[in-house]
Amino acid sequence: MKVVFALITAVAAFTAYYVYSPVPSTVSEPWKLMLVDATLRCAQDLSDLAHYFGLGHRLRILHFMTTLDKNDPVSSGNLKVTDTVFDGVEVRVFEPTSEPHGELKRSIVFVHGGGWVLASARARSYGSLCQKVSEDVNAVVVSIEYRFVPDVHFPTQLNDVLTATKYFLRPEVLQKYSVDPDRIAISGDSAGGNMAAAACQQLTEDPNQTIKLKLQALIYPVLQILDFNTPSYQQNTDMLIVPRLRMIKYWLDYLNVSLAFAYSMQVNNHTSLDSGETVALRERLNWNTLLPVSFKKNYKPVVQSIGNPSLVQKFPALLDTRVSPLIAPKETLQLLPKTYILTCEHDILRDDGIMYVKRLQEAGIDVTHDHYDDGFHGCVIFATWPTYSSVGARARDGYIKWLKENL
Template identity: 85%
Template sequence: MKATTLPKFGLFLCSGHEEVKMKVASALITAVAAFTAYYVYRPMPSTVSEPWKLMLLDATFRCAQDLCNLADYFGLGHHLKILHYMSSFEKNDPVSSGNLKVTDTIFDGVEVRVFEPSSEPHGTLKRSIVYIHGGGWALASARSSTYDGLCRKVSEEVNAVVVSIEYRLVPDVHFPTPLNDVLTATKYFLHPDVLQKYSVDPDRIAVSGDSAGGNLAAAVCQQLTENPNQTIKLKLQALVYPALQILDFNTPSYQQNTDMPVLSRLGMIKYWLDYLNVSLALTHSMLVNNHTSLDSGETVALRERLNWNTLLPVSFKKNYKPVVQSIGNPSLVQKFPALLDARASPLIATKETLQLLPKTYILTCEHDVLRDDGTMFAKRLQEAGIDVTHDHYDDGFHGCMSFTTWPTYFLVGARARDGYVKWLKENL
């Protein structure tokens, strides 16, 4: 049989088709590479823990934020509510184990999750920790796997009853509602009858929180301390990379870590503005400290309470310079008085208030815009005569203590968590 061959023009067609496919594939590869480079690659300090893993984590966060902003733009919902849903979709039901009873309940109208260890004989009084989760006052949940897991570990390791508070979030509410929720639940728990119900020793109770939760924990501690009718007092406060002030967004750590994962300076400012129900149009004014300029008499005295030239060690200050505007926008303070409210910025509390506070633990991370908030608070407390333990992690970043399980396991996160738990175990 005679062999057949394809016509020459058929060969040309096949060749042209393959060429088109190659061009399309090349374009797609280029687009994916550009997209990946945009989201993933970000210059990192050599001292940060596991930089490539942190890049991937940050890229995931930024991609989620961009998608939420896009959904908000098209009217599908508020970007923070969508981001909250995405970040807290994995909410756990209260699951008890052989040595830990976990229940969801209500404390005076506020939802809480309670973790009760059962290793002690019945009737033995236990230690207790009121825990307040972070998330920029807008994200996360006491029921999320991250905070459920953390509180389980704390409860088991410290052998303490842990009350994790599910306070209401921005944008549904604003300052001072989240603080009031936490204060209400904590005061309810501190009632003698409730402590007896959970077999808690009234002399061994701590309040703790991370990030925005650290802000709320510090504010609650000050509120309870100043309340003369509060007979049962907190023994400890433990603050993990807390956000403590809104007066200065140009401290050395804000300048040094402007674009660091997981929390940038711009991102922190926006969380603050949303929390205080201040227009995001004022972001630039906050960025350059126009709200605390020298022509606003009210802010001059308060700025002395966070004068980082005297409150920070030389190793933190480096060569950074203070950003103080002579002429700014002092009307912001009149329009938004919460900017100068110590309930929002616990760092600016008076020395008289600080002198009443309990023994304190503060954890800070080098690669975190909030590093100096915690460090200045530690210094002010020490100057007020308070016993303070300040743990600083040179390779740490904001939120690291939340990343201690696969696939977002960081060695520095596990070290920070274990150090925090160890301090509670030894001091509570």
């Protein structure tokens, strides 16, 4: 009996140690956040262990473990859900059935997040979000199932998004789904927000694209790879869900670059002053001028005089605006549609979104910025059981409200 009690005590202590992580007091429902983060860390640890023992690539195993909630399309009385293929790219389409026959609908092309390796358009979490958006906005939602790291790397994922979106924007396809060509938005969260922003820039500048997007809506988007020491990166270095080092590793995997460069990226060696190519671009994300004082707080810029400029030669994608939409020239930004950006206080990516708000406003674009002081990265998809988060539900509903009013 004593052995059993000792074993139970040891397991309980280990579980508490694994689950508990210090979080700011202002985070919404911290224990729920800790449990979600512990689940994600457990999946990552198990995938690393399986990789070590030669059972498969760590990222394939991680993707499998984080998409166990995939399901077949489930239609209801008011919504038709189908899986199909747009020009070789898999998509899940949500179509409201309540509109009178022949009435043209609004539409949203949605790109899910997950660090270019996690989640799925077919996952329960994203399915629930897209279903609610489709029903509440009364819009056709096209959720893109782009391919994942490590099977493909940049720019393949972005090209999947562009291919599926361009196919959907064909007049005959819009007619098939009864979509109004003047009322189409592109949207995405996190890494999906990165690709949605990059795709919107590409489509806007494409002279052959006759049907243009009316809106873009970005949910805590990843927008740049040049500065991993913005105030939000410094403030939330070890924040749950996506700490800084994990984000850097997502980037390196996406760009197919060795993880050995992670430390150099972490201290901004890749954008040091002796790297002339990046110095000019850094001005486009100078947070001393782009961030309000309330977000800069007392943090100082981290700029290395001598770093590792060879990184730019080893992966030139560092300078690619398709990787970092935030550094696009003003001439590109001036062409973009009305924009919505959602940011959360407890998120390393907070300042990416806020800087993009400022750059778009300076380019003359109409921008709505919703910020959640008690929010954290990923909260919008934690708005349903069993991971229900009150701030997630508020953020999701604010996003949907903006779409209803502007699309």
